[in-house]
Amino acid sequence: MIGRVAGRIDYRGTDHVLIDVRGVGYLVYCSERTLSALPGVGGMAALYTDLLVREDLLQLFGFPTLVEKEWHRLLMSVQGVGAKASLAILGALGPEGVGRAIAIGDWNSVTAAKGIGAKTAQRVVNELKDKAPLVMAMGAAPPPAPPSPDTGEVIETVLVAAPATVPPSPGAQAEALSALTNLGYSPGEAAGAVAQVAGEMPEGTTSDLIRAALRRLAPKG
Numbered sequence: 001m002i003g004r005v006a007g008r009i010d011y012r013g014t015d016h017v018l019i020d021v022r023g024v025g026y027l028v029y030c031s032e033r034t035l036s037a038l039p040g041v042g043g044m045a046a047l048y049t050d051l052l053v054r055e056d057l058l059q060l061f062g063f064p065t066l067v068e069k070e071w072h073r074l075l076m077s078v079q080g081v082g083a084k085a086s087l088a089i090l091g092a093l094g095p096e097g098v099g100r101a102i103a104i105g106d107w108n109s110v111t112a113a114k115g116i117g118a119k120t121a122q123r124v125v126n127e128l129k130d131k132a133p134l135v136m137a138m139g140a141a142p143p144p145a146p147p148s149p150d151t152g153e154v155i156e157t158v159l160v161a162a163p164a165t166v167p168p169s170p171g172a173q174a175e176a177l178s179a180l181t182n183l184g185y186s187p188g189e190a191a192g193a194v195a196q197v198a199g200e201m202p203e204g205t206t207s208d209l210i211r212a213a214l215r216r217l218a219p220k221g
Helices: 032-037 066-076 083-103 118-128 132-138 170-182 187-200 206-217
Strands: 004-012 016-021 024-029 044-054 057-063
Touching: 004 024, 016 044, 024 044, 024 057, 032 083, 044 066, 057 066, 057 083, 066 083, 066 118, 066 132, 083 118, 083 132, 083 206, 132 170, 132 206, 170 187, 170 206, 187 206
Parallel strands: none
Antiparallel strands: 004 016, 004 044, 016 024, 044 057
C-alpha cells in the first residue's frame, strides 16, 4: 500500500494533483483545503495517502497530516459517506473542526460541507461521537518529522491506532489540555475547562476529559 508520495507537482486539477515521483506520476485526490495549501505546478509537495481499492478503480487520496488521513478513514466508515463526501467534510471544516463538531454533537456544522444533508450529518455525529476524542488525542502527540518533498521517496506509513481506553492517570489531563490547545483554544481557557471537568470526574480518561471540556467550552445559546 502507498502510504506517502513526495515529489514535483506536474499538474493541478480542480480536485486532484499529479505528483511526479522519480519519473512515476501519481494522481492524488485532495480536499479543497489541502489543494489550496499546495504549491503551483513545478513546486515540491509531500502528502500522506490512502488507497481506495475497488474492482474497477484504484484511487489515491492525499492528506497533509496523518491525523487528517485517519479522520478520512473514520468518516468513510459511516454509512452513506464515501471518499468524495469525506473530502468535502474535511475541506469545509478541517480535521480540528470535524473533531470539535463530532465531540460536542454539532451536526449542523457538518452540513456546511457540499452535498452533506442533515440526515448524513447526524449519522456522522452519532456514529463517531465515541471515536472522535481518540483521533483528537492523536493530534496531541508530538508530530512525526515532516515529510521531505525533495527526496522523491514513496514510503509506507504505519499508523498505530490509539488504544480503546486510556487508564486514568495524571497524564490524562495533560493530554486533554494539549488536544484542546491544538484545536485552537487558548491555554488559559483550555486549562480552565480541563481543570473543572477533571474535578467532576477524577477517574475520567483522556477521551472523557476532552468530550466534557469541549461541551463546557461550546458557545452558549
